[in-house]
Amino acid sequence: MIDETHPVYALILAGGAGTRFWPASRAARPKQMLALLGGDPLLLETARRVLPLCGRDGAGWSRLLVASGEHLAEPTASLLPELPRENLLIEPVARNTAPCIGWAAATVARRDPDAVLMVLPSDHHIADTDRFRAALERAATSARGGAITTIGIQPTCPETGYGYIEVKGEAASAGGTLAVQRFVEKPHRALAEEFVASGRYLWNAGMFFFRARDMLAALAKHQPALAEGLCRLDRAAASGGEAEELAQIFPALPSISIDKGVMEHLSDLAVVPGDFGWNDIGSWQSAWELADKDPLGNAAPPGTVLVDARNNHVVDLRQGSGGRRVIALAGVEDLVVVETEDALLIVPRARAQDVKEIVEQLKTRGDTGLI
Amino acid sequence: MIDETHPVYALILAGGAGTRFWPASRAARPKQMLALLGGDPLLLETARRVLPLCGRDGAGWSRLLVASGEHLAEPTASLLPELPRENLLIEPVARNTAPCIGWAAATVARRDPDAVLMVLPSDHHIADTDRFRAALERAATSARGGAITTIGIQPTCPETGYGYIEVKGEAASAGGTLAVQRFVEKPHRALAEEFVASGRYLWNAGMFFFRARDMLAALAKHQPALAEGLCRLDRAAASGGEAEELAQIFPALPSISIDKGVMEHLSDLAVVPGDFGWNDIGSWQSAWELADKDPLGNAAPPGTVLVDARNNHVVDLRQGSGGRRVIALAGVEDLVVVETEDALLIVPRARAQDVKEIVEQLKTRGDTGLI
Numbered sequence: 001m002i003d004e005t006h007p008v009y010a011l012i013l014a015g016g017a018g019t020r021f022w023p024a025s026r027a028a029r030p031k032q033m034l035a036l037l038g039g040d041p042l043l044l045e046t047a048r049r050v051l052p053l054c055g056r057d058g059a060g061w062s063r064l065l066v067a068s069g070e071h072l073a074e075p076t077a078s079l080l081p082e083l084p085r086e087n088l089l090i091e092p093v094a095r096n097t098a099p100c101i102g103w104a105a106a107t108v109a110r111r112d113p114d115a116v117l118m119v120l121p122s123d124h125h126i127a128d129t130d131r132f133r134a135a136l137e138r139a140a141t142s143a144r145g146g147a148i149t150t151i152g153i154q155p156t157c158p159e160t161g162y163g164y165i166e167v168k169g170e171a172a173s174a175g176g177t178l179a180v181q182r183f184v185e186k187p188h189r190a191l192a193e194e195f196v197a198s199g200r201y202l203w204n205a206g207m208f209f210f211r212a213r214d215m216l217a218a219l220a221k222h223q224p225a226l227a228e229g230l231c232r233l234d235r236a237a238a239s240g241g242e243a244e245e246l247a248q249i250f251p252a253l254p255s256i257s258i259d260k261g262v263m264e265h266l267s268d269l270a271v272v273p274g275d276f277g278w279n280d281i282g283s284w285q286s287a288w289e290l291a292d293k294d295p296l297g298n299a300a301p302p303g304t305v306l307v308d309a310r311n312n313h314v315v316d317l318r319q320g321s322g323g324r325r326v327i328a329l330a331g332v333e334d335l336v337v338v339e340t341e342d343a344l345l346i347v348p349r350a351r352a353q354d355v356k357e358i359v360e361q362l363k364t365r366g367d368t369g370l371i
Numbered sequence: 372m373i374d375e376t377h378p379v380y381a382l383i384l385a386g387g388a389g390t391r392f393w394p395a396s397r398a399a400r401p402k403q404m405l406a407l408l409g410g411d412p413l414l415l416e417t418a419r420r421v422l423p424l425c426g427r428d429g430a431g432w433s434r435l436l437v438a439s440g441e442h443l444a445e446p447t448a449s450l451l452p453e454l455p456r457e458n459l460l461i462e463p464v465a466r467n468t469a470p471c472i473g474w475a476a477a478t479v480a481r482r483d484p485d486a487v488l489m490v491l492p493s494d495h496h497i498a499d500t501d502r503f504r505a506a507l508e509r510a511a512t513s514a515r516g517g518a519i520t521t522i523g524i525q526p527t528c529p530e531t532g533y534g535y536i537e538v539k540g541e542a543a544s545a546g547g548t549l550a551v552q553r554f555v556e557k558p559h560r561a562l563a564e565e566f567v568a569s570g571r572y573l574w575n576a577g578m579f580f581f582r583a584r585d586m587l588a589a590l591a592k593h594q595p596a597l598a599e600g601l602c603r604l605d606r607a608a609a610s611g612g613e614a615e616e617l618a619q620i621f622p623a624l625p626s627i628s629i630d631k632g633v634m635e636h637l638s639d640l641a642v643v644p645g646d647f648g649w650n651d652i653g654s655w656q657s658a659w660e661l662a663d664k665d666p667l668g669n670a671a672p673p674g675t676v677l678v679d680a681r682n683n684h685v686v687d688l689r690q691g692s693g694g695r696r697v698i699a700l701a702g703v704e705d706l707v708v709v710e711t712e713d714a715l716l717i718v719p720r721a722r723a724q725d726v727k728e729i730v731e732q733l734k735t736r737g738d739t740g741l742i
Contacts, residue, residue: 023699307728326741327715328394328729331722335703339715344698344708346717351702357678358699370697 006114008140010050011065011104013206014043014076014122015091019359019371020283020352023343024317027371028071032123033079034317036287043122044079049129050120053136058082065089065107066122067100092250098261099253101208102219102226106234109212116143117215119208119258125290127277135274136209142177143209147270148218149177150209150263152202154275158192161282163204163259165271170200180269183259202273205280208258215262222265229253284336284352288313304329312337313349343370377485379511381421382436382475384577385414385447385493386462390730390742391654391723394714395688398742399442403494404450405688407658414493415450420500421491424507429453436460436478437493438471463621469632470624472579473590473597477605480583487514488586490579490629496661498648506645507580513548514580518641519589520548521580521634523573525646529563532653534575534630536642541571551640554630573644576651579629586633593636600624655707655723659684675700683708684720714741 014032018025025031032043039045047064054060061082067089068076077088089107091100101119108117118140126132135151142149152165166181183204187195195201210218220227229249236245254261263269281287288311291299297311298304304314307330314327315338327337336352338345347354362370385403389396396402403414410416418435425431432453438460439447448459460478462471472490479488489511497503506522513520523536537552554575558566566572581589591598600620607616625632634640652658659682662670668682669675675685678701685698686709698710707723709716718725733741 023697305729305732307725307732325713325715326394326733326738328717330716330718330725330729332706332717332719335717337715337717342696344696344710344715345701346699346703346706346708347701348703354678354701358676358701361676361678362697367697 006112006116006144007063008054008116008118009063009065009104009108009212010054010060010118010120011067011089011101012043012046012050012120012122013097013100014066015068015072015094015100016121016123017069017094019356021287021338022355022359023340023345023370024315024338028075030072030123031281033072033075036281036315037125037290038292041079042124042281043076046120046122046124047080047083049126049132050118050136053118053133053140062087065104067091067104069094092247095250095253095255097206097258098219098223098256099226099229099250101258102215102223102230103233103250105210105212105215105219106230107237109216110234110238113211113213113216115212116140117210117212118143119206121206121280123281124205125277125279125281127279129276131276132274132278135272135276136207138177139207139209139270139272142270142272143211143214146211146214147177147268148208148210148214148263148266149270149272150180151205151207151274152271153205153278154273155196155201155203158189158196159203160186160189160192162186162280164192164195164201165204166195166201167271167273176273178271178273180266180271183264202271203278204259205274205278206259208263218262218266223254223256223261226254226256226261284313284347284349288336288349298329300327300329303327307331309333311349315339317341377483377487377515378426378434379424379487379489380434380436380475380479380583381425381431381489381491382438382460382472383414383417383421383491383493384468384471385437386439386443386465386471387492387494388440388465390727392658392709393726393730394711394716394741395686395709399446401443401494402652404443404446407652407686408496408661409663412450413495413652414447417491417493417495418451418454420497420503421489421507424489424504424511433458436475438462438475440465463618466621466624466626468577468629469590469594469627470597470600470621472586472629473594473601474604474621476581476583476586476590477601478608480587481605481609484582484584484587486583487511488581488583489514490577492577492651494652495576496648496650496652498650500647502647503645503649506643506647507578509548510578510580510641510643513641513643514582514585517582517585518548518639519579519581519585519634519637520641520643521551522576522578522645523642524576524649525644526567526572526574529560529567530574531557531560531563533557533651535563535566535572536575537566537572538642538644548641548643551637551642554635573642574649575630576645576649577630579634589633589637594625594627594632597625597627597632655684655718655720659707659720669700671698671700674698678702680704682720686710688712 051060054063139149164184168179168181300314305328309329310333317340422431425434510520535555539550539552671685676699680700681704688711
């Protein structure tokens with residue numbers, strides 16, 4: 001994989017916001033900054049997973065780009081102290097994924113237009129790192145040959161919360177590189193069942209692989225306004241004035257996803273089927289399923305007192321609280337309990353989506369510091 | 372009521388421990404020290420209720436005695452700063468109620484053997500203070516006439532958690548002073564139903580009224596060993612050496628309740644039926660029933676965010692937490708949620724007795740600081 005002539009770069013998309021994990025997640029501490037499953041924050045784990053593909057012995061940091069928003073610049077830099085500051089792409093405003101990926105492609109192209117760039121979400125869970133890296137290597141190899149490539153996840157159930165990728169031909173088994181027939185939006189249940197039964201559909205996990213030059217060409221063809229803006233930005237960067245131009249140019253770029261803006265227009269998109277225990281941790285339900293649990297199904301920090309409590313998920317994100325505070329649950333089931341310094345949430349796991357309503361109430365009453 | 376010749380004294384029994392309200396209640400902060408229903412701590416509310424009966428214009432404090440244990444001496448004194456220090460009867464060890472009441476009777480008798488002493492629990496709720504005081508005045512008047520007197524609560528349901536008092540004659544309606552037939556231990560359900568249906572039974576609420584001399588005589592007759600110990604203590608007190616003798620004598624006194632030790636032996640006990648909205652707040656269920664609730668049945672501090680939450684009881688005893696911390700409940704019902712500085716409890720109200728098991732677990736693992 002490591003090609004010293006045309007090395008591999010990675011762009012981790014770490015600008016995500018979202019309130020699904022409130023009060024754990026906040027505007028200034030979104031999901032990718034959290035150690036939702038214990039261990040380290042998801043962004044840091046993502047960086048560690050891809051770094052060996054970008055360079056040996058820590059050299060990977062120089063080829064790792066991280067994109068995020070202004071309000072996350074400081075916490076992101078703190079979380080990744082080895083990341084060179086110029087590799088942190090701070091979007092002045094959120095413009096969806098296409099402008100950001102285009103900006104990263106232009107940035108990499110200035111160093112080496114033939115370099116391969118891997119684009120990865122920052123907040124997913126990967127159970128099998130070795131198989132994950134093998135799939136990334138296969139996709140990067142495909143990209144090095146000139147094909148814009150994605151990874152499609154082998155579906156394990158008729159999930160209606162994901163987009164699907166249909167492959168050309170009969171079946172999408174792991175181990176090869178296939179041609180994409182089309183991208184499909186989140187389907188309804190019956191359609192999702194058909195997709196899974198057919199064996200010809202994969203989940204779209206938002207991972208993309210391409211040579212920098214190929215993405216810039218695709219943008220020029222399918223998103224000319226965006227490409228034109230990126231050219232201006234690139235000229236400014238080449239003359240050392242990128243920072244000044246960014247605030248002018250970026251907000252004017254069209255806000256569009258890379259899926260809609262580029263991928264859906266490509267007739268020669270390639271896909272590598274992946275089967276490495278992928279989970280986007282889209283809800284407390286997923287987080288509980290992935291978490292370590294006791295024999296009664298409770299995922300809780302050490303020291304939690306549990307009396308006839310089953311299948312609960314206790315998350316304690318308070319800092320510096322020492323060892324003397326105790327959380328005790330008796331006779332309750334299927335609850336999510338989240339404690340932070342400034343909030344306590346109690347909700348049945350199956351109703352965790354009601355958290356949105358809580359956040360709305362806090363907004364309405366002006367408690368913006370809690371959001 | 373206020374008789375300047377033979378005034379009325381009150382003894383508030385405030386030595387209670389108990390873990391039913393953990394983590395709100397602790398060894399060093401038992402139920403009577405808590406503002407379980409909002410407002411002020413129950414002991415302070417009890418003192419305020421009886422003070423006007425002991426003397427006008429704040430003079431009542433000199434005739435108020437409060438009995439408690441050594442570990443509660445400081446918090447009790449802090450809660451009642453106007454209480455003269457010598458009126459705080461600190462039991463070196465818990466010996467149930469008879470020794471403590473006898474000690475108080477001897478203490479009052481040294482000032483005036485004909486003075487009436489009212490003995491009252493410290494941790495009950497009284498809805499109607501005026502009717503409560505009227506009942507106390509009637510009981511004190513009965514006591515002034517030489518009859519050891521109790522107050523019996525008109526039962527509102529066949530409660531199996533209380534002892535009962537059977538009256539002589541046909542019915543125990545409020546407004547008079549009746550003769551007691553017998554004390555009855557906590558009955559089983561069917562018996563409790565019979566009791567209530569008969570109209571001849573009242574709840575024993577642990578309130579007793581007597582002249583100091585009458586209690587000392589009753590103890591001499593029915594608990595001679597206890598009376599002998601109290602005599603030694605009295606002699607030491609008369610010569611200014613009570614404190615030294617207390618540690619010697621008190622632990623050797625028989626540990627027995629005033630009910631079993633005295634009341635059950637009396638053939639001429641009087642009872643005043645009371646109907647003033649009494650509740651011993653024996654459980655979180657009672658506390659919730661008595662608490663102010665929103666239209667969906669939630670008793671919660673202002674600022675709590677509630678989304679489709681019903682009949683929950685949120686108690687926040689954290690101190691100095693400022694206004695920015697929020698407790699949010701969504702989609703849950705019938706929970707008790709108690710937050711203190713060092714603990715969080717979540718339990719269905721109907722299973723609040725499971726708290727005992729939590730306390731046992733904390734003991735077992737050596738977390739005695741949390742008990």
